Amino acid sequence: xxxxxxxFFKPILISLVFIxxxxxxxxxxxxxxxAADWYQTEMAGLLRxxxxxxxxxxxxxxxxxxxxxxxxxxxxxxxxxxxSIDGALLGLASYGAYNLTNYSILExxxxxxxxxxxxxxxxxxxxxATAGWVGFQLxxxxx
Numbered sequence: 339x340x341x342x343x344x345x346f347f348k349p350i351l352i353s354l355v356f357i358x359x360x361x362x363x364x365x366x367x368x369x370x371x372x373a374a375d376w377y378q379t380e381m382a383g384l385l386r387x388x389x390x391x392x393x394x395x396x397x398x399x400x401x402x403x404x405x406x407x408x409x410x411x412x413x414x415x416x417x418x419x420x421x422s423i424d425g426a427l428l429g430l431a432s433y434g435a436y437n438l439t440n441y442s443i444l445e446x447x448x449x450x451x452x453x454x455x456x457x458x459x460x461x462x463x464x465x466x467a468t469a470g471w472v473g474f475q476l477x478x479x480x481x
Contacts, residue, residue, distance in 0.1 A: 346478065354402060358399075358402045361405075364466070380448055380451045381451065382446075384447065401463075408428055414475075421468055421471035422464045433456050436459070
């Protein structure tokens with residue numbers, strides 16, 4: 339395993355960079371611009387002001403690595419859409435756990451926000467997984 343990591347170090351690194359960039363840029367566009375007002379309205383009584391930064395940073399790093407391991411690594415020899423499908427499934431499970439739990443236990447977490455955020459997580463994870471697969475393939479051929 340260590341030999342594989344050494345052999346594929348650059349493709350792994352580029353794949354992770356692509357995952358983090360895709361996830362960060364898309365989530366920034368979604369949460370910071372496209373859906374910012376909607377989230378503020380829907381979750382008015384639930385949001386911290388100011389919010390705490392470290393938990394979402396931990397999530398982003400952890401989720402990026404998990405996305406790589408569960409979507410890029412098993413599909414490195416397959417066409418890109420396999421990574422996309424596995425990414426969608428990862429998003430379905432992880433964002434499903436988050437949103438279903440929140441809907442179940444938080445009074446102000448609406449059914450509307452649950453479905454929209456869940457769908458967003460599926461699309462975001464599928465796109466990030468695809469970006470990671472592309473990044474891996476870019477340098478892999480030369481390794």
